Amino acid sequence: MTELRQRMLDAMVQRGFALRTQESYVQAIRRMAKYYRRDPATYTPEEVQAYLLHMVKDKNLSYSTMNQAACAAQFLFQTVLGHGREHF
Numbered sequence: 001m002t003e004l005r006q007r008m009l010d011a012m013v014q015r016g017f018a019l020r021t022q023e024s025y026v027q028a029i030r031r032m033a034k035y036y037r038r039d040p041a042t043y044t045p046e047e048v049q050a051y052l053l054h055m056v057k058d059k060n061l062s063y064s065t066m067n068q069a070a071c072a073a074q075f076l077f078q079t080v081l082g083h084g085r086e087h088f
Contacts, residue, residue, distance in 0.1 A: 004039070004040065004041055004076075004080070005026060005029075007080050008025070008026065008029070008075070008076055008080050009022060009026065011075075011079055011080050012025065012075075015079075024068055024072070025068075025071070025072035025075060025076075026072075028068055028069040028072035028073070029072055029073070029076055031069070032048075032051050032069065032073065035051055035054070036051070040076060041081055043073075048070075048073050048077075051069075052066050052069060052070055052073075055069060
């Protein structure tokens with residue numbers, strides 16, 4: 001398990017996230033990492049937005065699936081990595 005994934009899991013446990021939410025958030029970040037093929041901590045806000053748009057336009061995924069990925073990314077960048085709101 002990567003250090004970033006462990007940090008994200010620890011942060012979710014500390015905040016009382018349900019197990020299913022934890023799994024969904026980790027899976028959403030894993031899919032984004034697979035798409036970009038690099039460490040999620042290095043993504044720019046524009047890359048995150050482009051990926052979310054790709055989910056809806058190219059993959060035809062539902063808005064709720066895209067929204068969950070957006071929430072996972074927001075949690076990762078703001079809570080785990082400590083970036084401000086301007087990052088997202």
